Amino acid sequence: MLEKETVDKLLALPLSPVDDSAFSESDKQFIDWLYFNLVGKHVRQCSCRSRYSDAYYECVSLNSEIKAIIKMKSKQRKYRLIPGYVIYYKGNHYSGVNITDEIAKEYLKEHPDSAKMFEIAEDDPRVAEAEKFLEESETELKDAQPKLTDESVDRIVACQNTLRECIEGGDVENIVSASLGLKAAWEEAEAKPVELDQDPDGDGDGPTEAPGVEEGQDQDPEGEETEQKTPKKKSKK
Amino acid sequence: MAIILNYDDIDWDNVVVGASANLITTLPLKAGGKVGYKVAQFKNPFQGTVRNLNDGTYLRSWDKTFMFVTLTRDDEQNLGLNDPMANGKFVAIVRNEDPGDKGKCRWEILGYHNGLQLTACDQDAYGDTYGGDVFTLKEEFAARSSMYLYNTDAPTTEAAVLGYLTPTQNAA
Numbered sequence: 001m002l003e004k005e006t007v008d009k010l011l012a013l014p015l016s017p018v019d020d021s022a023f024s025e026s027d028k029q030f031i032d033w034l035y036f037n038l039v040g041k042h043v044r045q046c047s048c049r050s051r052y053s054d055a056y057y058e059c060v061s062l063n064s065e066i067k068a069i070i071k072m073k074s075k076q077r078k079y080r081l082i083p084g085y086v087i088y089y090k091g092n093h094y095s096g097v098n099i100t101d102e103i104a105k106e107y108l109k110e111h112p113d114s115a116k117m118f119e120i121a122e123d124d125p126r127v128a129e130a131e132k133f134l135e136e137s138e139t140e141l142k143d144a145q146p147k148l149t150d151e152s153v154d155r156i157v158a159c160q161n162t163l164r165e166c167i168e169g170g171d172v173e174n175i176v177s178a179s180l181g182l183k184a185a186w187e188e189a190e191a192k193p194v195e196l197d198q199d200p201d202g203d204g205d206g207p208t209e210a211p212g213v214e215e216g217q218d219q220d221p222e223g224e225e226t227e228q229k230t231p232k233k234k235s236k237k
Numbered sequence: 238m239a240i241i242l243n244y245d246d247i248d249w250d251n252v253v254v255g256a257s258a259n260l261i262t263t264l265p266l267k268a269g270g271k272v273g274y275k276v277a278q279f280k281n282p283f284q285g286t287v288r289n290l291n292d293g294t295y296l297r298s299w300d301k302t303f304m305f306v307t308l309t310r311d312d313e314q315n316l317g318l319n320d321p322m323a324n325g326k327f328v329a330i331v332r333n334e335d336p337g338d339k340g341k342c343r344w345e346i347l348g349y350h351n352g353l354q355l356t357a358c359d360q361d362a363y364g365d366t367y368g369g370d371v372f373t374l375k376e377e378f379a380a381r382s383s384m385y386l387y388n389t390d391a392p393t394t395e396a397a398v399l400g401y402l403t404p405t406q407n408a409a
Contacts, residue, residue: 095400
């Protein structure tokens, strides 16, 4: 299992390096370290231009986990310039290697006729579903926050952040598990009764009551259902 | 360095020929995750790659030979490279050390007209290919002696070449 730091550094490397010019010095050090750990020897010492890129490809081919990371990385972009095409935009040359979604969007806005040069990935339905679920969860949390324990709220917020990161990073593989995590957090929060001896306003008089409701008065006409869902209220002493 | 492309992966309808008839500015691949394959060699890369005049009965044309070696004995390589190579048709974009005027001759296209086809694949277990193979691909009856990939300037051309090695969204 690769460590997070290693994965981050792998993701920061150029996607398809042709030779060593694509790598910075720190990239080269990282590749040497990775190569040594996987193959058991350092990158070869010779004068050719592709020592590190060859080592990089060897690492990718040797380790299925690295292969999966590189594959995931290559799938993150929505706009792909078809190999063989190159565009000149705002003083820079872009091919499939270095074009970003932002540049592609801008370029296509100005040159809509060039759409044939791109492959545009369709949005994954799982992403749309996850976005909708996240939005609903955030709205619901605002309303339900007073009824939930701090621990539950923290867990839900953490799960929401994880899901948001997956959506923003285009990490479709983990979106489903992050959604399930958030769903589980909600179920657990609803099942766990809130401790109403907590004093949210800090004035020492227990939980804040809704205005106009007398103490001991049941807010919910269906008292039984409320008792199941909401916690037992602690009587004020 | 060279990049090998499948002949049928090239989007021939959208190929753009430059100012000269043997300068190709755009050699795009078809949509759908097509990609090129890099061949890198150490010493005397692509030794044996030659061009010969084909003295036909009615017309003279050019025969081009592209050679490369693999330096390992590997089951995956045999399955993924040797076997498909036997029946395929290819185009190779080869990097010349001599870039010519303004870098126009840096990237030479072999197999542009009729495609390169494998004519020999020799393995010598006692040679210095260490159980690898020596591949010989040949294009016959090419109409022009040389074809080059050149778009605007050297950096633009380089960017286009690098693009062949980047899989598109739908690549598996």
